[in-house]
Amino acid sequence: MTSEHGDGQGTRLRFRTLLYRFIFFDWLFQDAGGARTPVERHAATQHNRRMSKYLPVYLRRWCxxxxxxxxxxxxxxxxxQATLLSAWFFTWTCITATGMVVIAVAWIFLTQPQPP
Incomplete structure (x- = not known):
């Protein structure tokens, strides 16, 4: 797989980067709050709305x-009968369930119709 944001020479992504992008979705979105002008903010928001179509894929992965x-x-x-190890897995389950809520809320808000 080649990098979309690389130097244009088709560099290969490291496995760690691919795994990160497979599990986490933050790399798909732009920071609208960091925009300096209203035009940049609007462009970032529109980009984030377009990229929100991938959030259900990430929701399934987190599920x-x-x-x-x-x-x-x-x-x-x-x-x-390893209660400490099972507690670790159950804690991990709570963390991933919280991640699912975050993904669902982001998806719901980004797919809402934009006010005029």
Whole structure:
């Protein structure tokens, strides 16, 4: 896979970068609050609205992480009787569930019709 934002020579992304982009979506969006002019702010907001179509994909990925963490927590608690390790998995499940809420709220607000 080649970099879209690289030097234009088709540099390959490192695995760490690909994994980060697979799980986290912040690299898709622009900071509208950091814009200096209203035109830049509008352009960033419009860009973010266009990129919001990818948020359901990330929501599914985070849902998978949440279910996986919960299933591993249950498995470790039942099969191995390792309560500390299962607590780690359940804590991870709470964190990923919170991430799902953040993604859902961002998606809902970015897909709302823009006021005139």
């Amino acid at each position: 998978f992480l949440t279910v996986l963490g919960f299933a591993l927590g249950c498995l470790v608690e039942r099969a191995l």
